[in-house]
Amino acid sequence: MSLPPDYSNEISALDREILKSQPHDVLQFCANFFLRRLESQRAEFLLAPQHSSPKGRGMAQSTFPGNNPFGKSNTSAFESIEEDDENDVVASPTASSFAPAVMDKAHPQPIAEEDTFGNFGNFAGFSGSAGAVKPPQSQPPSANPHEPQSFPNNYNLNRRTSVSAESLNPASSANDNWVPPFHPKTDEQQARLRSAVAGNFLFSHLDDEQSAQVLGALQEKPIPTKGIKVILQGDVGDYFYVVEKGLFDIYVNPSGKLENGPDGLGTKVSSVGQGGSFGELALMYNAPRAATVVTAEQSTLWALDRVTFRRILMDSAFQRRRMYEGFLEEVPLLSSLTPYERSKIADALETKKFPPGTTIIQEGDVGESFYILESGEADVYKRGNSKSLKRYQKGDYFGELALLNDAPRAASVISTSEVKLATLGKNGFQRLLGPVEGIMRRNDPSKAQHSDTVDPLSK
């Protein structure tokens, strides 16, 4: 007769533990081992799906990230919450949250449920409602009045799927001289577009140049008649649209995609008119469209595709980083940085713009930051001398000794044109790479001495 497999498993696990720990007191060790096993098995049992859901194990669900922004509520998420309720009934009310308490061996302090709930109330306020259209009110039926508060956003409890966009490779873009498409627009059109995207966070971070490129890349798409489906629910999306003129109706089919037949569109949830926009998720990755959009009259759209948009952002970021790294390589004080450190500093450099005549550095002040001139020009002055000692141009840097010591600035620097500067403070530098002195020490000491004379601002 053979031993039951469960038994053999436990014994071989015990064997391993014994070999690993070589205990003196074998009996006590075995007793402890089985107690631990019992404890963890109980913890696991309490967390087991069979236990928490009398319905048994359902199919695993996985939804595309987020729900439909146009308001379709996801029923499967509610099922999960119901399941949780049942779990709660098993564990509470007396034991508060039993499972964590069992698992908590080191510090038996279960999280105070009341407290947590009370303060989940705060959560309700911090997430906006779902876009322009209100989602239908469908709170899960719940036995526990606290439940809806504990997941105020109807948080989707299913497994989450990954997303990704097509791969963007700056190395190849450096070679093939890609330029974004440019579609000319009148000033009026530009202004309208600008205000149409002003509220969209994807556009609000753009600098002037990026913004001009993106607006230039928007392409006009006249839609000749009413009843044309511009985007289809369930299709993968590639374009973002801004309405130049006309009107669009938005339909959502609860099945998640456009179907055939008279009711295939689903229900109309909203309309979008001039200055409105839709489909912005397509600027991130190729997610299925959340709704169908149909023209209600003859209309005109501006269209922007994801690859163009993301490539504009990538190219300018890429160029900026390489430019900064190039500048940094020229700074003798930073010559001992590894390429890795240099790219970290380049990432941390902040861009600042000043009009002509701005005093960037004031002689005698305690220096905090160092500067690289990205564009424009600036003059160096010393007190008592009205003539400029030196003119800084693109790629020149100054004030780097501030990274090393707290000595007062040895001269003033005043912009002569509009200037764009990349700057980093001593604090930022140290935060990233640790004490500057340590990095300097890597240099041969004679060199470090020498670097003092490189900066005309040093005393």
Next chain:
Amino acid sequence: MIIGTGTLLRIVRTWLYTNLNAQIRKALSGEPAFSYKHSEFLGSPFKPLHILSKPTPPPQNMATAVKKLLHPHRSRDEEKSGHDNQSSGHDRQDSASERAREEEKQNLLQWEEQKQPLEPGQIDDANHKTIGQSSNVLRQQDFELIKTLGTGTFARVWLVRLKDTNNGNENTVFALKILRKTDVIRLKQVEHVRNERNVLAGVAGHPFITTLVASFQDRDSLYMLLDYCPGGEVFSYLRRARRFNEATSQFYAAEIVLILEFLHEREGVAYRDLKPENILIDAEGHLKLVDFGFAKKVENRETYTLCGTPEYLAPEVIRNTGHGTAVDWWAFGILVYEFLVGQPPFWDQNPMKIYEQIVEGRVRFPSAMSSNARDLISGLCTVDTSKRLGNISGGAGAVKAHPWFQDIDWDSLYYRKVNGPIVPHLRGPADTRNFDEYEPESAEREPYTQDMSNKWDEYFKDF
């Protein structure tokens, strides 16, 4: 008793390897920057693992054997090209390759029985490591598909058992991740899949990363043979428990820190898809990170392709300003928050609103959360990468030194001396009770056409 040539070769190699290893160690007397002590857990003296010894015709002489040992890749490629030519006539049942296959299967079995994590120095040692290599004799038919363990966007992962081996053991199982080439191409994941295989091969042997035992392919699919992790996803435990207590969260978080430290600082790899769904629990209650679909060797260059999971995307990924390993520290902050609270800090029905919250980066904490936990999460979920904990001076070390981790003994954690908070109770190594049920795979499948083959096979050739 008759010893087969394969066994003989293995013995010779084992001897050579052990000796070489000792030599190399002596030579490298200086401690590496990121060093691990030899531990009883890892088994001392170190026993080399030899899986996938290549389909070797009897060695002509010792020199060939040594050359193979020192240049496993080169010899593999040589063999491979030879093999390709000969097998293009398809399913040729030639007995030499049958023998090779049988031998490889034996090696898989052997590895499964004595698997043990490698030391970091050995993980990097591509010339000697035998796990994680591409095999040109294994095929799907060598495995019995028992049950689906999970499905993702591109792949289905099966629990499998080796078929028809001479001394096959019921209990020797693996996880086999199968990707259809057409799906990979349609979803534009060719580059990602290549990264996945290469990164996994490079890190195979780490105690908290799922081990790629071998990879192979046939005409229309790619296969990754992985160590089976019977505890299931941390995700399932978290959803059932709703939230983890502080001690459990700290334990799991700490193991993740060790993984990120290794990936970033030793391998230069950004993982880019941290979330509870991708973290499994092994038979001893420790974590295993799976799904290296987005992992990439970035080293000191930034990268731009958007990828990850919406709630876990870092702000710089959304804004496309270029990202690197710092994205994992952001996601790690989200993960710790989700452990403690039961849901991630940024959420909305509309994904665009999630992204808007992320780039704004204001994390709200429940009042029940300890101040150390808040401080850690705030440090990690900092929009400005030049201020983000983990990315700033000190790197992973600064995270490890955070007060929230003060009770963690990092060394004994790496060597798995501490027991995990949840040790799965299993009926045996092939138990799948911790995995959900999945819909069967749909029968309809897009064919991998000759045209596609002409265009894409080249990209899959290392698989």
